[in-house]
Amino acid sequence: AAGVIQSPRHLIKEKRETATLKCYPIPRHDTVYWYQQGPGQDPQFLISFYEKMQSDKGSIPDRFSAQQFSDYHSELNMSSLELGDSALYFCASSLIGTIYFGEGSWLTVV
Amino acid sequence: AQSVTQLDSHVSVSEGTPVLLRCNYSSSYSPSLFWYVQHPNKGLQLLLKYTSAATLVKGINGFEAEFKKSETSFHLTKPSAHMSDAAEYFCVVGSGGSNYKLTFGKGTLLTVNP
Numbered sequence: 001a002a003g004v005i006q007s008p009r010h011l012i013k014e015k016r017e018t019a020t021l022k023c024y025p026i027p028r029h030d031t032v033y034w035y036q037q038g039p040g041q042d043p044q045f046l047i048s049f050y051e052k053m054q055s056d057k058g059s060i061p062d063r064f065s066a067q068q069f070s071d072y073h074s075e076l077n078m079s080s081l082e083l084g085d086s087a088l089y090f091c092a093s094s095l096i097g098t099i100y101f102g103e104g105s106w107l108t109v110v
Numbered sequence: 111a112q113s114v115t116q117l118d119s120h121v122s123v124s125e126g127t128p129v130l131l132r133c134n135y136s137s138s139y140s141p142s143l144f145w146y147v148q149h150p151n152k153g154l155q156l157l158l159k160y161t162s163a164a165t166l167v168k169g170i171n172g173f174e175a176e177f178k179k180s181e182t183s184f185h186l187t188k189p190s191a192h193m194s195d196a197a198e199y200f201c202v203v204g205s206g207g208s209n210y211k212l213t214f215g216k217g218t219l220l221t222v223n224p
Contacts, residue, residue, distance in 0.1 A: 033211070042200060042214040043154070056211055090154065097142055097161065097204060099212055103153035 002026055004102035006091050012108045013081050021076040021105045025093030031055065032074045033099065034066055035090040043090060049074060081109045112137040112203045116215035124223045129173075129188040131218045133201030136182060142204040143184045144212070145175055149197045157199075160184060171195070196222045 005024040013019050025032050031050045035043040036059075045058035049068035060066075063081075068074040078085060086109045092101040117132040135141060145157040158169025165177045175186045184201060201215040 042216050045211055045213075048211060058211070092154075098156070098159055099144075099204065100156060101146070101154040 004091055004093050004100055006089075006102040006105050008105060009103065010106045010108075012110060014110055015081055015083060017081050017109075018077065018079045019081060019107060020078070021089050021091070021107070023074045023076070023091030023093075023102060025072055025074070025091070026095075026100060029072075029093035029095045029100075031094045031099075032068055032072070033090075033092040033094070034060075034074070034076050035092065035101075037088045037090060037104070038084075039087070046076070078107075083109050085109050112139075112141065112205055112213045114201050114203050114213055114215035116199075116201050116218050118218050119216065120219045120221065122221040122223060123191045125193055126190050129186070129191045129195065129220065131186040131199050131201075131220065133184045133186065133215060134182050135184060135201070135203045137203055137205050139205040143175075143177060144202040144204060145169065145173070145184075145186050146200045146202055147197050148200065148217075154200070157186070191220075191222045193222050193224065196220055 007022045033048045034046040037043040046060040047066050048056045052068045064078050066076045088104045090101050090104045092099045113136050115134045143160040146154040158167045160167045160177045168174045173188045198217045200217050202212045204212045
């Protein structure tokens with residue numbers, strides 16, 4: 001069965017650079033979520049989209065933005081990167097309430 | 111508002127013995143409850159889900175959880191631990207209607223000793 005696909009799986013950026021993470025949800029899923037998991041932490045909700053419209057916003061910094069495109073894939077854009085942005089970023093998708101996560105994208109800021 | 115409390119940050123068991131990972135929740139809505147497992151350097155895998163049908167939910171890999179509304183608990187159990195069960199386990203509550211989202215517990219690290 002198709003799963004949530006995230007790319008890239010690993011990314012290394014320098015401070016003040018910009019990074020873009022991509023997410024391809026499970027086909028026919030109508031909601032996409034982004035979560036951030038710092039080292040040894042539980043995942044923190046960043047933002048979600050329902051049918052390509054932003055539906056909810058969590059603890060997402062102003063330096064971050066996200067959107068969902070007409071083909072339902074989503075991108076998380078992170079600018080002016082800080083060392084504290086180093087984390088595992090999960091994308092998830094859902095249909096009727098069960099949320100499935102991708103393998104995550106590891107971002108390291110040096 | 112919703113929240114999840116995982117009562118143990120670390121549980122250590124011997125292979126072949128029972129596993130109990132404890133979770134309490136609070137939610138303003140009728141919640142959906144989940145357990146996810148995360149193996150080292152891996153993504154989050156759904157173990158099982160409760161959505162107001164049967165209170166005893168069976169999941170993958172021999173895990174099950176029982177929803178107890180009076181105790182606001184959703185503890186995860188397995189009769190016999192296997193070495194491959196060693197991982198981080200997250201209890202998660204989902205609710206919110208059109209703004210459906212998940213709230214994670216802090217996680218319980220399960221160690222399985224040979």
